[in-house]
Amino acid sequence: KQEVTQIPAALSVPEGENLVLNCSFTDSAIYNLQWFRQDPGKGLTSLLLIQSSQREQTSGRLNASLDKSSGRSTLYIAASQPGDSATYLCAPNFNFGNEKLTFGTGTRLTIIP
């Protein structure tokens, strides 16, 4: 069974700190991996998409890395801000030929002003 784990489940850090969120998956045969954020009661906002051939992807203060062989991805957030407070979800696509994502349980991030 393809499983996705995100540790820690919750994280609180002071504003301005750099932080890393972790994602691990049991099947290294992924085709891509997407990171999302979700604000309470809202839908998912796509942050970054990493293709299986890529090692990392950057957007602004966010940097996501992918290590297929070890089944890991990390999301690095630089200079955190209170507006970064949300739940962050990683979702690999294990299925070439369709768009099914398998989601982790998420990390709830709180940035303390």
Place this chain on the structure above:
Amino acid sequence: KAGVTQTPRYLIKTRGQQVTLSCSPISGHRSVSWYQQTPGQGLQFLFEYFSETQRNKGNFPGRFSGRQFSNSRSEMNVSTLELGDSALYLCASSLGLGDGGELFFGEGSRLTVL
């Protein structure tokens, strides 16, 4: 460019009733996927439609069904509602090329079953 639009945003039903949720994808996107989100199970894949055909299906009972129209809009239906069907139902759209493109989600339809 308009995003993914889901209607209705909120609805309350009673056990035994049925419900239909609608999703309009981003213009030009041909794939629509549906997910159920609950506090206990997290985000679970329901099904994916591409060019009016179901391309993949998750592990849900037959009470959950969907369809896609020629304009790529999609609907999902849940019949004989149970209390456990209370959830946020999220729709996602993508180009649907099958090569792992980016998915974009709507705001969801929050269903409460009493």
